[in-house]
Amino acid sequence: MTLDATVFVVDDDQAMRTSLQWLIEATGMTVKTYDSAAAFLKDYYPGRAGCLLLDVRMPGMSGLELQAHLATEGHRLPVIMITGHGDVAMAVRAMKAGAVDFIEKPFHDEDLLRSIRNALEFDEKTRASRLAKAEIVRRLAELTPREHEVMGMVTDGRSNKEIAAALGVSAKTVEAHRARVMEKMRADSLADLVRMALIAAPEGPL
Incomplete structure:
Protein backbone atom coordinates (compact mmCIF):
# COMPACT_ATOMS: atom_id res chain seq x y z
CA MET A 1 0.00 0.00 0.00
CA THR A 2 1.35 3.44 -0.91
CA LEU A 3 2.66 5.18 2.22
CA ASP A 4 1.17 8.57 1.29
CA ALA A 5 -2.26 7.14 0.42
CA THR A 6 -5.22 8.97 1.95
CA VAL A 7 -8.78 7.81 2.53
CA PHE A 8 -10.99 10.79 1.63
CA VAL A 9 -14.38 10.69 3.34
CA VAL A 10 -17.20 12.90 1.99
CA ASP A 11 -20.41 12.76 4.04
CA ASP A 12 -22.73 15.53 5.27
CA ASP A 13 -23.45 13.61 8.51
CA GLN A 14 -20.94 14.82 11.12
CA ALA A 15 -21.45 11.81 13.40
CA MET A 16 -20.82 9.45 10.49
CA ARG A 17 -17.68 11.36 9.45
CA THR A 18 -16.29 11.21 12.98
CA SER A 19 -17.10 7.52 13.33
CA LEU A 20 -15.48 6.68 10.00
CA GLN A 21 -12.41 8.74 10.83
CA TRP A 22 -11.87 6.94 14.15
CA LEU A 23 -12.44 3.54 12.57
CA ILE A 24 -10.07 4.07 9.66
CA GLU A 25 -7.35 5.87 11.62
CA ALA A 26 -7.33 3.02 14.16
CA THR A 27 -5.87 0.82 11.40
CA GLY A 28 -3.02 3.28 10.75
CA MET A 29 -4.44 4.74 7.56
CA THR A 30 -4.51 8.49 6.86
CA VAL A 31 -7.99 10.04 6.69
CA LYS A 32 -9.34 13.42 5.57
CA THR A 33 -13.03 14.21 6.00
CA TYR A 34 -15.31 16.70 4.22
CA ASP A 35 -18.91 17.72 4.84
CA SER A 36 -19.71 18.32 1.16
CA ALA A 37 -18.55 17.60 -2.38
CA ALA A 38 -17.67 21.28 -2.76
CA ALA A 39 -15.37 21.19 0.28
CA PHE A 40 -13.62 18.11 -1.10
CA LEU A 41 -13.12 19.64 -4.55
CA LYS A 42 -11.71 22.81 -3.01
CA ASP A 43 -9.04 20.80 -1.17
CA TYR A 44 -8.28 17.93 -3.57
CA TYR A 45 -5.65 18.14 -6.27
CA PRO A 46 -5.12 15.60 -9.08
CA GLY A 47 -2.72 12.74 -8.65
CA ARG A 48 -3.09 12.18 -4.91
CA ALA A 49 -2.87 8.52 -3.94
CA GLY A 50 -5.78 7.00 -2.06
CA CYS A 51 -9.50 6.34 -2.40
CA LEU A 52 -12.76 8.23 -1.94
CA LEU A 53 -15.44 7.09 0.51
CA LEU A 54 -18.53 8.88 -0.74
CA ASP A 55 -22.10 9.17 0.54
CA VAL A 56 -24.69 8.88 -2.22
CA ARG A 57 -27.20 11.41 -0.88
CA MET A 58 -25.86 14.84 0.12
CA PRO A 59 -27.18 18.42 -0.12
CA GLY A 60 -25.83 20.33 -3.09
CA MET A 61 -23.69 18.10 -5.30
CA SER A 62 -24.63 14.46 -4.67
CA GLY A 63 -22.19 11.59 -4.48
CA LEU A 64 -23.12 10.48 -7.99
CA GLU A 65 -22.60 14.00 -9.32
CA LEU A 66 -19.20 14.25 -7.64
CA GLN A 67 -18.21 10.89 -9.10
CA ALA A 68 -19.27 12.04 -12.57
CA HIS A 69 -17.40 15.33 -12.17
CA LEU A 70 -14.17 13.57 -11.20
CA ALA A 71 -14.50 11.21 -14.17
CA THR A 72 -15.08 14.13 -16.55
CA GLU A 73 -11.95 15.84 -15.21
CA GLY A 74 -9.93 12.64 -15.73
CA HIS A 75 -9.34 11.92 -12.04
CA ARG A 76 -8.98 8.19 -11.38
CA LEU A 77 -9.37 8.13 -7.60
CA PRO A 78 -11.16 4.84 -6.72
CA VAL A 79 -14.65 5.51 -5.34
CA ILE A 80 -16.50 3.50 -2.68
CA MET A 81 -20.14 4.53 -2.36
CA ILE A 82 -21.88 4.49 1.03
CA THR A 83 -25.60 3.91 0.59
CA GLY A 84 -28.60 4.07 2.87
CA HIS A 85 -31.86 2.17 2.62
CA GLY A 86 -33.42 2.65 -0.80
CA ASP A 87 -30.19 3.84 -2.42
CA VAL A 88 -29.15 0.50 -3.91
CA ALA A 89 -30.31 1.44 -7.43
CA MET A 90 -28.14 4.56 -7.18
CA ALA A 91 -25.23 2.45 -5.98
CA VAL A 92 -25.59 0.17 -8.98
CA ARG A 93 -25.48 3.25 -11.21
CA ALA A 94 -22.32 4.30 -9.40
CA MET A 95 -20.73 0.89 -10.00
CA LYS A 96 -21.58 1.09 -13.71
CA ALA A 97 -19.97 4.55 -13.74
CA GLY A 98 -16.75 3.12 -12.33
CA ALA A 99 -17.09 2.90 -8.54
CA VAL A 100 -15.06 -0.01 -7.14
CA ASP A 101 -17.62 -0.95 -4.45
CA PHE A 102 -20.68 0.14 -2.54
CA ILE A 103 -21.38 -0.40 1.15
CA GLU A 104 -24.90 -0.42 2.56
CA LYS A 105 -25.74 1.20 5.91
CA PRO A 106 -25.61 -0.16 8.54
CA PHE A 107 -22.35 -1.90 7.65
CA HIS A 108 -19.87 -4.12 9.46
CA ASP A 109 -16.59 -2.40 10.20
CA GLU A 110 -14.52 -5.21 8.72
CA ASP A 111 -16.50 -5.15 5.46
CA LEU A 112 -15.82 -1.44 5.08
CA LEU A 113 -12.12 -1.76 5.98
CA ARG A 114 -11.72 -4.65 3.54
CA SER A 115 -13.30 -2.55 0.78
CA ILE A 116 -10.99 0.37 1.57
CA ARG A 117 -7.88 -1.84 1.49
CA ASN A 118 -8.98 -3.29 -1.85
CA ALA A 119 -9.55 0.22 -3.25
CA LEU A 120 -6.11 1.39 -2.08
CA GLU A 121 -4.50 -1.69 -3.61
CA PHE A 122 -6.37 -1.04 -6.87
CA ASP A 123 -5.18 2.59 -6.85
CA GLU A 124 -1.58 1.52 -6.31
CA LYS A 125 -1.70 -1.00 -9.17
CA THR A 126 -3.35 1.37 -11.66
CA ARG A 127 -0.95 4.16 -10.67
CA ALA A 128 2.00 1.83 -11.38
CA SER A 129 0.44 0.83 -14.73
CA ARG A 130 0.04 4.48 -15.76
CA LEU A 131 3.68 5.20 -14.91
CA ALA A 132 4.82 2.16 -16.90
CA LYS A 133 2.73 3.24 -19.90
CA ALA A 134 4.10 6.78 -19.74
CA GLU A 135 7.67 5.43 -19.78
CA ILE A 136 6.95 3.24 -22.82
CA VAL A 137 5.36 6.19 -24.65
CA ARG A 138 8.46 8.25 -23.85
CA ARG A 139 10.71 5.56 -25.38
CA LEU A 140 8.49 5.37 -28.47
CA ALA A 141 8.96 9.10 -28.97
CA GLU A 142 12.70 8.47 -29.40
CA LEU A 143 12.16 6.22 -32.44
CA THR A 144 12.57 7.59 -35.95
CA PRO A 145 9.59 7.34 -38.36
CA ARG A 146 11.26 4.37 -40.09
CA GLU A 147 11.91 2.65 -36.76
CA HIS A 148 8.23 3.12 -35.91
CA GLU A 149 7.33 1.40 -39.18
CA VAL A 150 9.69 -1.47 -38.52
CA MET A 151 8.45 -1.89 -34.94
CA GLY A 152 4.84 -1.97 -36.12
CA MET A 153 5.58 -4.69 -38.66
CA VAL A 154 7.74 -6.68 -36.23
CA THR A 155 5.04 -6.65 -33.56
CA ASP A 156 2.49 -7.68 -36.19
CA GLY A 157 4.54 -10.86 -36.61
CA ARG A 158 6.14 -10.12 -40.00
CA SER A 159 9.58 -11.52 -40.78
CA ASN A 160 12.63 -9.42 -41.67
CA LYS A 161 12.28 -10.60 -45.28
CA GLU A 162 8.64 -9.54 -45.44
CA ILE A 163 9.43 -6.16 -43.88
CA ALA A 164 12.31 -5.62 -46.31
CA ALA A 165 10.02 -6.31 -49.29
CA ALA A 166 7.32 -4.00 -47.94
CA LEU A 167 9.76 -1.14 -47.34
CA GLY A 168 11.91 -1.70 -50.41
CA ASP A 192 8.74 -7.93 -24.52
CA LEU A 193 8.44 -5.59 -27.51
CA VAL A 194 4.94 -6.88 -28.33
CA ARG A 195 3.89 -6.34 -24.71
CA MET A 196 5.13 -2.74 -24.87
CA ALA A 197 3.25 -2.12 -28.11
CA LEU A 198 0.04 -3.40 -26.54
CA ILE A 199 0.49 -1.26 -23.41
CA ALA A 200 1.23 1.88 -25.47
CA ALA A 201 -1.86 1.45 -27.65
CA PRO A 202 -4.62 4.04 -26.96
CA GLU A 203 -6.88 1.29 -25.64
CA GLY A 204 -4.03 -0.34 -23.71
CA PRO A 205 -4.07 -0.78 -19.93
CA LEU A 206 -3.85 2.37 -17.81
Missing part, protein backbone atom coordinates in the same frame (compact mmCIF):
# COMPACT_ATOMS: atom_id res chain seq x y z
CA VAL A 169 15.13 -2.13 -48.43
CA SER A 170 17.51 -5.00 -47.77
CA ALA A 171 16.98 -7.55 -44.99
CA LYS A 172 20.26 -6.36 -43.49
CA THR A 173 18.89 -2.82 -43.24
CA VAL A 174 15.78 -4.16 -41.53
CA GLU A 175 17.97 -6.07 -39.08
CA ALA A 176 19.81 -2.84 -38.23
CA HIS A 177 16.54 -0.94 -37.71
CA ARG A 178 15.17 -3.78 -35.62
CA ALA A 179 18.28 -3.83 -33.42
CA ARG A 180 17.97 -0.08 -32.81
CA VAL A 181 14.29 -0.45 -31.95
CA MET A 182 15.08 -3.16 -29.40
CA GLU A 183 17.82 -0.99 -27.92
CA LYS A 184 15.78 2.22 -27.70
CA MET A 185 12.74 0.41 -26.30
CA ARG A 186 14.94 -1.56 -23.89
CA ALA A 187 13.20 -4.74 -24.96
CA ASP A 188 14.84 -8.02 -24.00
CA SER A 189 12.86 -10.12 -26.48
CA LEU A 190 10.26 -9.96 -29.21
CA ALA A 191 7.61 -10.88 -26.64
Whole structure:
Protein backbone atom coordinates (compact mmCIF):
# COMPACT_ATOMS: atom_id res chain seq x y z
CA MET A 1 0.00 0.00 0.00
CA THR A 2 1.35 3.44 -0.91
CA LEU A 3 2.66 5.18 2.22
CA ASP A 4 1.17 8.57 1.29
CA ALA A 5 -2.26 7.14 0.42
CA THR A 6 -5.22 8.97 1.95
CA VAL A 7 -8.78 7.81 2.53
CA PHE A 8 -10.99 10.79 1.63
CA VAL A 9 -14.38 10.69 3.34
CA VAL A 10 -17.20 12.90 1.99
CA ASP A 11 -20.41 12.76 4.04
CA ASP A 12 -22.73 15.53 5.27
CA ASP A 13 -23.45 13.61 8.51
CA GLN A 14 -20.94 14.82 11.12
CA ALA A 15 -21.45 11.81 13.40
CA MET A 16 -20.82 9.45 10.49
CA ARG A 17 -17.68 11.36 9.45
CA THR A 18 -16.29 11.21 12.98
CA SER A 19 -17.10 7.52 13.33
CA LEU A 20 -15.48 6.68 10.00
CA GLN A 21 -12.41 8.74 10.83
CA TRP A 22 -11.87 6.94 14.15
CA LEU A 23 -12.44 3.54 12.57
CA ILE A 24 -10.07 4.07 9.66
CA GLU A 25 -7.35 5.87 11.62
CA ALA A 26 -7.33 3.02 14.16
CA THR A 27 -5.87 0.82 11.40
CA GLY A 28 -3.02 3.28 10.75
CA MET A 29 -4.44 4.74 7.56
CA THR A 30 -4.51 8.49 6.86
CA VAL A 31 -7.99 10.04 6.69
CA LYS A 32 -9.34 13.42 5.57
CA THR A 33 -13.03 14.21 6.00
CA TYR A 34 -15.31 16.70 4.22
CA ASP A 35 -18.91 17.72 4.84
CA SER A 36 -19.71 18.32 1.16
CA ALA A 37 -18.55 17.60 -2.38
CA ALA A 38 -17.67 21.28 -2.76
CA ALA A 39 -15.37 21.19 0.28
CA PHE A 40 -13.62 18.11 -1.10
CA LEU A 41 -13.12 19.64 -4.55
CA LYS A 42 -11.71 22.81 -3.01
CA ASP A 43 -9.04 20.80 -1.17
CA TYR A 44 -8.28 17.93 -3.57
CA TYR A 45 -5.65 18.14 -6.27
CA PRO A 46 -5.12 15.60 -9.08
CA GLY A 47 -2.72 12.74 -8.65
CA ARG A 48 -3.09 12.18 -4.91
CA ALA A 49 -2.87 8.52 -3.94
CA GLY A 50 -5.78 7.00 -2.06
CA CYS A 51 -9.50 6.34 -2.40
CA LEU A 52 -12.76 8.23 -1.94
CA LEU A 53 -15.44 7.09 0.51
CA LEU A 54 -18.53 8.88 -0.74
CA ASP A 55 -22.10 9.17 0.54
CA VAL A 56 -24.69 8.88 -2.22
CA ARG A 57 -27.20 11.41 -0.88
CA MET A 58 -25.86 14.84 0.12
CA PRO A 59 -27.18 18.42 -0.12
CA GLY A 60 -25.83 20.33 -3.09
CA MET A 61 -23.69 18.10 -5.30
CA SER A 62 -24.63 14.46 -4.67
CA GLY A 63 -22.19 11.59 -4.48
CA LEU A 64 -23.12 10.48 -7.99
CA GLU A 65 -22.60 14.00 -9.32
CA LEU A 66 -19.20 14.25 -7.64
CA GLN A 67 -18.21 10.89 -9.10
CA ALA A 68 -19.27 12.04 -12.57
CA HIS A 69 -17.40 15.33 -12.17
CA LEU A 70 -14.17 13.57 -11.20
CA ALA A 71 -14.50 11.21 -14.17
CA THR A 72 -15.08 14.13 -16.55
CA GLU A 73 -11.95 15.84 -15.21
CA GLY A 74 -9.93 12.64 -15.73
CA HIS A 75 -9.34 11.92 -12.04
CA ARG A 76 -8.98 8.19 -11.38
CA LEU A 77 -9.37 8.13 -7.60
CA PRO A 78 -11.16 4.84 -6.72
CA VAL A 79 -14.65 5.51 -5.34
CA ILE A 80 -16.50 3.50 -2.68
CA MET A 81 -20.14 4.53 -2.36
CA ILE A 82 -21.88 4.49 1.03
CA THR A 83 -25.60 3.91 0.59
CA GLY A 84 -28.60 4.07 2.87
CA HIS A 85 -31.86 2.17 2.62
CA GLY A 86 -33.42 2.65 -0.80
CA ASP A 87 -30.19 3.84 -2.42
CA VAL A 88 -29.15 0.50 -3.91
CA ALA A 89 -30.31 1.44 -7.43
CA MET A 90 -28.14 4.56 -7.18
CA ALA A 91 -25.23 2.45 -5.98
CA VAL A 92 -25.59 0.17 -8.98
CA ARG A 93 -25.48 3.25 -11.21
CA ALA A 94 -22.32 4.30 -9.40
CA MET A 95 -20.73 0.89 -10.00
CA LYS A 96 -21.58 1.09 -13.71
CA ALA A 97 -19.97 4.55 -13.74
CA GLY A 98 -16.75 3.12 -12.33
CA ALA A 99 -17.09 2.90 -8.54
CA VAL A 100 -15.06 -0.01 -7.14
CA ASP A 101 -17.62 -0.95 -4.45
CA PHE A 102 -20.68 0.14 -2.54
CA ILE A 103 -21.38 -0.40 1.15
CA GLU A 104 -24.90 -0.42 2.56
CA LYS A 105 -25.74 1.20 5.91
CA PRO A 106 -25.61 -0.16 8.54
CA PHE A 107 -22.35 -1.90 7.65
CA HIS A 108 -19.87 -4.12 9.46
CA ASP A 109 -16.59 -2.40 10.20
CA GLU A 110 -14.52 -5.21 8.72
CA ASP A 111 -16.50 -5.15 5.46
CA LEU A 112 -15.82 -1.44 5.08
CA LEU A 113 -12.12 -1.76 5.98
CA ARG A 114 -11.72 -4.65 3.54
CA SER A 115 -13.30 -2.55 0.78
CA ILE A 116 -10.99 0.37 1.57
CA ARG A 117 -7.88 -1.84 1.49
CA ASN A 118 -8.98 -3.29 -1.85
CA ALA A 119 -9.55 0.22 -3.25
CA LEU A 120 -6.11 1.39 -2.08
CA GLU A 121 -4.50 -1.69 -3.61
CA PHE A 122 -6.37 -1.04 -6.87
CA ASP A 123 -5.18 2.59 -6.85
CA GLU A 124 -1.58 1.52 -6.31
CA LYS A 125 -1.70 -1.00 -9.17
CA THR A 126 -3.35 1.37 -11.66
CA ARG A 127 -0.95 4.16 -10.67
CA ALA A 128 2.00 1.83 -11.38
CA SER A 129 0.44 0.83 -14.73
CA ARG A 130 0.04 4.48 -15.76
CA LEU A 131 3.68 5.20 -14.91
CA ALA A 132 4.82 2.16 -16.90
CA LYS A 133 2.73 3.24 -19.90
CA ALA A 134 4.10 6.78 -19.74
CA GLU A 135 7.67 5.43 -19.78
CA ILE A 136 6.95 3.24 -22.82
CA VAL A 137 5.36 6.19 -24.65
CA ARG A 138 8.46 8.25 -23.85
CA ARG A 139 10.71 5.56 -25.38
CA LEU A 140 8.49 5.37 -28.47
CA ALA A 141 8.96 9.10 -28.97
CA GLU A 142 12.70 8.47 -29.40
CA LEU A 143 12.16 6.22 -32.44
CA THR A 144 12.57 7.59 -35.95
CA PRO A 145 9.59 7.34 -38.36
CA ARG A 146 11.26 4.37 -40.09
CA GLU A 147 11.91 2.65 -36.76
CA HIS A 148 8.23 3.12 -35.91
CA GLU A 149 7.33 1.40 -39.18
CA VAL A 150 9.69 -1.47 -38.52
CA MET A 151 8.45 -1.89 -34.94
CA GLY A 152 4.84 -1.97 -36.12
CA MET A 153 5.58 -4.69 -38.66
CA VAL A 154 7.74 -6.68 -36.23
CA THR A 155 5.04 -6.65 -33.56
CA ASP A 156 2.49 -7.68 -36.19
CA GLY A 157 4.54 -10.86 -36.61
CA ARG A 158 6.14 -10.12 -40.00
CA SER A 159 9.58 -11.52 -40.78
CA ASN A 160 12.63 -9.42 -41.67
CA LYS A 161 12.28 -10.60 -45.28
CA GLU A 162 8.64 -9.54 -45.44
CA ILE A 163 9.43 -6.16 -43.88
CA ALA A 164 12.31 -5.62 -46.31
CA ALA A 165 10.02 -6.31 -49.29
CA ALA A 166 7.32 -4.00 -47.94
CA LEU A 167 9.76 -1.14 -47.34
CA GLY A 168 11.91 -1.70 -50.41
CA VAL A 169 15.13 -2.13 -48.43
CA SER A 170 17.51 -5.00 -47.77
CA ALA A 171 16.98 -7.55 -44.99
CA LYS A 172 20.26 -6.36 -43.49
CA THR A 173 18.89 -2.82 -43.24
CA VAL A 174 15.78 -4.16 -41.53
CA GLU A 175 17.97 -6.07 -39.08
CA ALA A 176 19.81 -2.84 -38.23
CA HIS A 177 16.54 -0.94 -37.71
CA ARG A 178 15.17 -3.78 -35.62
CA ALA A 179 18.28 -3.83 -33.42
CA ARG A 180 17.97 -0.08 -32.81
CA VAL A 181 14.29 -0.45 -31.95
CA MET A 182 15.08 -3.16 -29.40
CA GLU A 183 17.82 -0.99 -27.92
CA LYS A 184 15.78 2.22 -27.70
CA MET A 185 12.74 0.41 -26.30
CA ARG A 186 14.94 -1.56 -23.89
CA ALA A 187 13.20 -4.74 -24.96
CA ASP A 188 14.84 -8.02 -24.00
CA SER A 189 12.86 -10.12 -26.48
CA LEU A 190 10.26 -9.96 -29.21
CA ALA A 191 7.61 -10.88 -26.64
CA ASP A 192 8.74 -7.93 -24.52
CA LEU A 193 8.44 -5.59 -27.51
CA VAL A 194 4.94 -6.88 -28.33
CA ARG A 195 3.89 -6.34 -24.71
CA MET A 196 5.13 -2.74 -24.87
CA ALA A 197 3.25 -2.12 -28.11
CA LEU A 198 0.04 -3.40 -26.54
CA ILE A 199 0.49 -1.26 -23.41
CA ALA A 200 1.23 1.88 -25.47
CA ALA A 201 -1.86 1.45 -27.65
CA PRO A 202 -4.62 4.04 -26.96
CA GLU A 203 -6.88 1.29 -25.64
CA GLY A 204 -4.03 -0.34 -23.71
CA PRO A 205 -4.07 -0.78 -19.93
CA LEU A 206 -3.85 2.37 -17.81
